[in-house]
Amino acid sequence: MKNSVKILALVSSLIVGTLTPAHADEALVDRVAAIVNGGVVLESEVAGLLASIKQQAKQNNQSLPSDSALRTQVMDKLINDSLLIQMGERMGIQVSDAQLDQTIARMAQDNKLSIEQFRQNIIADGTNYEVYRESIRTELIAGEVRRNSVGRRVFVSPQEIDNLLSLMKEQTNNDVEYNLGHILIEFPADPTQQDMEDAKTRANKVIELLNNGSNFAKIAIASSGDANALKGGELGWKNINEMPTLFADLIDGKAKDTVVGPIRTGLGYSIVKVLDIRGRQVVEVEEVRASHILIEPSIILSDDKAKELLQGLLEQVEAGEADFSELAKEHSDGPTAIRGGDLGWADPKSYDPAFRDALASMKVGEYHKPFRSSFGWHIIQLNDRRMIDATSQMNEKRAYQILHSRKFGIESARWMKETRDEAYIEIFEQDEK
Known part of the structure; x- marks a missing residue:
């Protein structure tokens, strides 16, 4: 397999x-x-x-x-x-x-x-x-x-996008990707100075073991507090701009098997290893152009009524009695209504999973029956599909995606730690056999 x-x-x-x-x-x-x-x-x-x-x-x-x-x-x-x-x-x-x-x-x-x-x-x-x-x-x-x-919790400013676009124009290493491994030696909740010193001591011990040839994945599974621990700490292939800034500055230009750290973050001490290096792969991604009509359920409008309303609109369109864009302007909730529901060209992965999955099942020119996403009820018209070279395309949208992904990863770890710290958790000892 x-x-x-x-x-x-x-x-x-x-x-x-x-x-x-x-x-x-x-x-x-x-x-x-x-x-x-x-x-x-x-x-x-x-x-x-x-x-x-x-x-x-x-x-x-x-x-x-x-x-x-x-x-x-x-x-x-x-x-x-x-x-x-x-x-x-x-x-x-x-x-x-x-x-x-x-x-x-x-x-x-x-x-x-x-x-x-x-x-x-x-x-x-x-x-x-x-x-x-x-x-x-x-x-x-x-x-x-x-x-x-x-x-x-993630905000990307126009200035950050402009700064990244300017930086990428000056870079000469955009054709290199690094497969990184990450081990996080976590701080406990509300760490004291002693807690932080103890964490740094453990991090230095991990680096010593790695430099002496210990298996990175095994140590990551045993010791890392990162979400990827059970996958051996592997973060996957990233170029310099796609990895966290703290890592990028230390990894840029390093050879395979290089270990860097400990890197102090708000969560603890990070240890990063260059697992492999390759030339950047040409990646083609699909973009779709779709229009939708969104109905948001409310106290007044139930889920069933919202679905029924959209089904009626879809039947009008399919019978040739109404134009999809005109119905969107009249009935759709959200900012796209003024454009007749037009979402423009976009990577379908950027949409809500239910919306993305609906698009995946459609052919150009088709309409999708009413379905529920986290935003409400939708019907979709798929206008077109195209393939683009994601490695050569660099515009504001791509820069935004890189910055958002970077920040999302950091904030996701912080949010999960906060969620755990606020939860009631009681772990029972395993019975001895």
């Missing part, structure tokens, strides 16, 4: 723990491993995720830390997931079966597989497909919670 499918299986298993051991102890099913506000993490979830990670590591010849260290990271992951899902419930975020099916279909297509082939590959990896499917739903909800909660 392709590595990308295996990675998807691992990532999704990090959401709820998808693997059910063949001879799991039934006594573990109802045992509570942790209380998280009004929810719980079950020992069966912990055991399932541990088994899944160990299986994936075995398939990839990846060494792992001790069971105790691995369990600590797994508990952290499941606690974070529980917090996000609880927040999603309060925010009313839902992922329908249709949206879930569209997402899985796109994952299969990305791996050049049919849906049935994709399903069989997941099962062949020893994972219960129905549980895996639900873990994708959970992943989508958690991602939407992060976008809604963190997005409002």
